[in-house]
Amino acid sequence: MLESPYPLWSLLGILFFALNIAAGLIWLERRLLGLWQDRYGPNRVGPFGLLQVVADMVKIFTKEDWIPPFADKWVFIGAPAIVVATVLMGFVVVPVTSGIVIADLNIGLLFFLAMSSLGVYSVVLGGWASNNKYALLGGMRAAAQMLSYEVFMGLAVMGTVLMAGTFSLGGIVQAQARTIWYVIPQFLGFVLFVIAGIAETRRLPFDLPEAESELVAGFHSEYSGMKFGMFFVGEYIGLVLISSMITVLFLGGWLGPWLPALVWFLIKVFGCIAFFILLRASLPRPRFDQLMTWGWKIMLPLALANLLVTGAIVVAVR
């Protein structure tokens, strides 16, 4: 297990970077989408449109923050906070480098899974408290989708746990330093984890809970101002978190030649984020029953088979 020499500075640094990267991603995503769709994207505010983020923030903070009179007031207010809180809690166990880590728990991976499973409540309760049919439908979709894909996510990473012999994320990276990056021996697990990760963060093509062409804006139809902003930022921090987890579990975390560890970590994380944005730019949204069928009939058997084969090989090698 890793011990950081400066746990408090790690905490502040990770918090600062996670929030700022999440805000910056709003700009990055729109620019990249523009690039892939052969247009400019935001390019008027500041150099390369970089200050677009600031403009968006000013706009979102000054908008009317309206609580519908028919909503369940306290649940309505609390729901957006849950998503940001649980996602930020997930960063507690992420080892950025061998020196920058808040707490490398020996149940680190389980802690991450627990926090990601608690994140469901935000969307579900937000949809229910809005007291709106579209929001309710979005919330129900989110509950079914995230509950199902959590199962596959947990099963997909168990292959790496078997190979590393530990739940500690720092330990998993150190095990990859001794052998090779787990993306090679655990390629199937990697693919399944990425798919489940997209579904967990409700990113396109799996954004069915807020599918705007069928459900207005899904679970956050009634939200405005900074409450909507919390859902928005929560989604982007979730994107950073899931990219960090892919990096740590399958892409060797901070490992890499020549460059400093932190630079390697950031390169890998931003590579994953760019891949997620590319998926959004290129894939259509499936139907909800297709999503569930895909999960339970393809993802689950594959994840179980991956676990079985990995377990057999690990036993045979030992």
Place this chain on the structure above:
Amino acid sequence: MPLLFALAAIIAIVATVLAISRSNVVHALLYLIVSLLATAVAIYALGAAYLAALEVIIYAGAIIVLFVFVTMMLNLGDAVQRQERAWQPGRGWIGPGVLAALLLGEFIWMVTEGGLGSQVHRVAPKAVGMLLMGEYVVGVELASMLLLAGIVAAYHLGYGLLPKQKAQQPTSETTEVGTK
């Protein structure tokens, strides 16, 4: 550690009482979630970090989500809330209340007199796994067989409904198109 445990235990008890006494089902479920999270912290304080993580993942993260899901599908309105309120004050509470209070007293005595702090030792995930897959493997296998039987039964019960749904789908779509 005893302070952490005591605090978590108190939160769990208060949240559970509130979960029982709420008339709004979703509010009750919210308190139940808090109660389960507090239980997880209490278990963590006793040294079983692995069990605490599983408590959050399985109970708070999966089972209660299903409860919330079903509650949303039922679309319970004010009528149900009024009915719940009408049921609440009653003599039915006295018996369970007294018994639960006795248990609570026993528990407090156990914690204070028994010296919970001295018994705490950390259990790593590996130790739990070794026990489950070694000494208690028969029990684990029996439980998994029971679960499998449950899944097969649920599938069988649900299977009877499938052909009907398929038959209904196209007709409802065509009527929709027709009315437009």
